Amino acid sequence: MTRALPAAExxxxxxxxxxxxxxxxxxxxxxxxxxxxRRLGMNGRVLGEARHRGFVFRLWGCTPGCRAAP
Ligand SMILES: [Zn+2]
Incomplete structure (x- = not known):
């Protein structure tokens, strides 16, 4: 699951x-x-990064707009 992400997004x-x-x-x-x-499976995408205790973690979410979906 390596997918390029535009920095601005x-x-x-x-x-x-x-x-x-x-x-x-x-x-x-x-x-x-x-x-x-929900379990990501193969549909995950990087939403952003978070710093925690000196490490940088990538935060993963569903494909676009999971929270806005009906
Ligand atoms: Zn989701």
């Missing part, structure tokens, strides 16, 4: 992402979506 979305320390271990490990907690 990640920066704009990072404002609405939950704080890293409030995520579950599965979300922190890119197993579940950081927004809706």
């Amino acid at each position: 990640g920066a704009s979305l990072s404002e609405v992402l939950p704080p890293f320390d409030q995520l579950s271990p599965r979300q922190q490990s890119a197993i579940d979506c950081v927004l809706c907690t």
